[in-house]
Amino acid sequence: MNIPKVIETLINAQNSGDSQIYANCFSDVAIVSDEGNTYTGRIEIKEWIEKAHKKYNMLMEPVKLEETAVSSVLSVKVTGTFPGSPAILKYHMKIKNELIDSLKITG
Template sequence: MKLPKVITKLVEAQNQADSVAYANCFSETATVFDEGKTYKGKTDIEQWIANANENYKAVMQPLHFEEKETTSILKAEVSGTFPGSPVVLNYHLEIADGHIQSLKITT
C-alpha cells in the first residue's frame, strides 16, 4: 500500500511511541478530534499523543488508504492496552504542504 510520506511518518512515530515525531507530522495550527475532544496546535497534539501512548501503548497497522477530494482516509488496526483491543479505526486526514492540517479519528 502506497502512503503519503507524512502518513508513513505518522504510523512510524505511533509505533515507536515517539510523541515529538508524531506531533511534527502536523502543521502549527492543526487540529485533532479524538474521543469527543479537540486538540489544537502542535503542543496540544504532542501532549495528547504522549498521554495516549503512556496509557494505551497503541500500535497501528495500516489496512487501507484512499484519497477523496480534500480528505484522505487511513483505515488501520490499532492494538494496545485499552478495552476492546484491537480495533479498526478510520483516520480522516486533511494534508497540505506535507503536513497534516486536521485529523479526525472514528470507528
C-alpha cells in the same frame, strides 16, 4: 498500498512512541479530534499523543487508504491496552503542504 510520506512518518512515530516526531507531522494550526476532545497546534497534539500512548500503548497497522482531492481516510488496525483491542479505526485527514492540517479519529 502507496502511503504519503507524512502518514508513513505518523505511523512510525506512533509505533515507536515518539510524540515529538508524531506532532511534527502536523501543521502549526492543525486540529485533532479524538474521543470527544479537540487538540489544536503541535504542543497540544504532542501532549495528547504522549498521554494516549502511556495509557493505551497503541500500535498501528495500516489496512486501507482512500484518497480524494481534499482528504485521506486511513483505516488502521490498532492494538493496545484498551477494551476491545484490537480495533479498526479510521483516521480522517486533510493534508496541506505535506503536513496534516486536520485529523479526526473514528471507530
